[in-house]
Amino acid sequence: MADALARAELAIQSSPNPDWRGGHRSLHGRSDARLLLADALGVSRVGESDLSRTLGGSERVRFGELVDRRVAGEPLAQILGYAIFRGLRVGVPAHVFVPRASSARLVEEAVSRIERRSGPAVVDVGTGTGAVALAVANEAPCSRVWALDIDPNAVAAARRNVDDLGLPNVTVTRSNLLRGMPSRLRGRVDMVTAHLPYVSAAAFDGLPRQLTEFEPCAALSDGSNDGLGAVRRLACELPAWLRPGGRFAIEISPELAKPTAAVLRLAGFADLCCLEGEYGTQLVVGRQPRARSPRRLSAAILIAAAALSPALADPAAANASHKKNQAKYDVLSAELLAGDHGLVVHGRGGCARGDRVFLTVTIKQGGRVARGAWAKHSCTGLQVPFTLTANATSGTFHKGSATSVCVSVWKRNGRTVSDARVQKKVTIT
Numbered sequence: 093m094a095d096a097l098a099r100a101e102l103a104i105q106s107s108p109n110p111d112w113r114g115g116h117r118s119l120h121g122r123s124d125a126r127l128l129l130a131d132a133l134g135v136s137r138v139g140e141s142d143l144s145r146t147l148g149g150s151e152r153v154r155f156g157e158l159v160d161r162r163v164a165g166e167p168l169a170q171i172l173g174y175a176i177f178r179g180l181r182v183g184v185p186a187h188v189f190v191p192r193a194s195s196a197r198l199v200e201e202a203v204s205r206i207e208r209r210s211g212p213a214v215v216d217v218g219t220g221t222g223a224v225a226l227a228v229a230n231e232a233p234c235s236r237v238w239a240l241d242i243d244p245n246a247v248a249a250a251r252r253n254v255d256d257l258g259l260p261n262v263t264v265t266r267s268n269l270l271r272g273m274p275s276r277l278r279g280r281v282d283m284v285t286a287h288l289p290y291v292s293a294a295a296f297d298g299l300p301r302q303l304t305e306f307e308p309c310a311a312l313s314d315g316s317n318d319g320l321g322a323v324r325r326l327a328c329e330l331p332a333w334l335r336p337g338g339r340f341a342i343e344i345s346p347e348l349a350k351p352t353a354a355v356l357r358l359a360g361f362a363d364l365c366c367l368e369g370e371y372g373t374q375l376v377v378g379r380q381p382r383a384r385s386p387r388r389l390s391a392a393i394l395i396a397a398a399a400l401s402p403a404l405a406d407p408a409a410a411n412a413s414h415k416k417n418q419a420k421y422d423v424l425s426a427e428l429l430a431g432d433h434g435l436v437v438h439g440r441g442g443c444a445r446g447d448r449v450f451l452t453v454t455i456k457q458g459g460r461v462a463r464g465a466w467a468k469h470s471c472t473g474l475q476v477p478f479t480l481t482a483n484a485t486s487g488t489f490h491k492g493s494a495t496s497v498c499v500s501v502w503k504r505n506g507r508t509v510s511d512a513r514v515q516k517k518v519t520i521t
């Protein structure tokens with residue numbers, strides 16, 4: 093058995109497949125091989141004394157198969173079917189994001205912030221297997237935790253984990269960000285944790301196949317140009333749910349920590365801070381102001397505008413490209429959001445200097461209007477890429493079907509910019 097183990101260690105260690113451990117690219121040939129051997133033998137661990145015996149024929153075949161999967165890049169947790177996260181054995185089925193050790197920091201932050209409150213309400217957005225929600229519920233048993241995810245596979249996995257771990261204070265709900273929360277919790281949530289997708293569309297295209305094959309793409313990237321699409325939408329939704337003084341912690345890459353804090357500042361949050369996380373990640377933390385600020389009324393607009401237009405980040409450069417009295421928009425593509433509950437529409441366009449506009453999008457498929465599938469943005473500058481997220485209020489969309497996308501451009505005073513309305517048939521990818 094010792095020989096088989098040594099060969100497996102070497103094969104895993106020298107395979108070209110990177111793995112993510114808490115945000116680090118690394119392979120752990122030795123520990124992985126041991127865990128796979130234990131799994132092949134049906135035991136909890138392989139001790140030194142076990143290594144002197146010879147592997148039986150079926151054990152050898154099973155061990156070989158597991159090692160081959162690992163060498164092919166499949167995450168260890170998906171092969172074993174579980175990961176240990178803050179001492180909890182969390183089930184990890186195929187096609188669900190593998191919890192990273194780095195997310196333990198989210199748990200620490202949440203638990204330390206709620207420990208003095210009685211019956212605190214905690215929400216974990218984009219919960220995946222539910223690892224963060226489960227750990228908070230376990231370490232703060234007086235808390236009531238909502239675990240939300242848009243992906244039905246993740247929701248099923250998180251529900252199974254809640255049952256297996258017997259944590260009655262966790263409710264798992266399928267939800268697009270915070271929209272599935274019970275309305276009685278509006279303005280009452282004490283703590284929100286979030287580890288949402290943040291790989292930009294361009295960076296995602298460059299990721300090695302092994303990193304995108306086993307975990308759902310929508311868990312890694314929201315398809316936005318800068319990786320902040322999901323964070324921006326969360327920043328727009330958060331103010332309605334947090335109680336005055338309520339807190340949030342968002343796990344993000346170090347490069348995106350400051351831009352994330354800037355988005356949250358625009359949304360009117362206070363005490364923003366980027367904390368060094370583990371394994372090369374950061375946490376952006378902050379709190380809901382104690383008093384309502386009039387500036388916040390326009391948070392969604394400001395955030396969307398900043399996303400749409402580099403013009404707002406660099407008005408001088410944008411002004412240089414403006415041409416007076418022109419407004420032209422084009423829809424380029426539309427893709428399904430995870431869970432088929434909505435669409436992301438990509439396009440380019442712009443309007444005349446000084447015109448601050450709103451874009452609304454309406455999507456129709458199969459003769460059925462997806463009412464409420466609209467999004468608002470504002471933008472200045474010509475040929476600016478825009479991304480609109482449209483959520484269906486009823487039904488789900490399908491890939492491939494011909495779909496009509498209508499983007500209307502509205503001036504601030506409410507009049508439509510007549511030459512800037514685009515109706516286009518696109519095929520959803």
Ligand SMILES: C[S@@+](CC[C@H](N)C(=O)[O-])C[C@H]1O[C@@H](n2cnc3c(N)ncnc32)[C@H](O)[C@@H]1O
Pocket residue numbers: 189190191192195217218219220221222223224240241242243246267268269270286287288289310311312322430
């Ligand atoms: C990076 S994974 C993190 C999973 C989990 N928090 C963890 O740390 O293990 C991102 C998760 O967010 C979910 N997600 C993506 N977009 C979402 C949305 N609009 N609403 C809710 N969940 C979303 C994905 O399905 C995925 O499970």
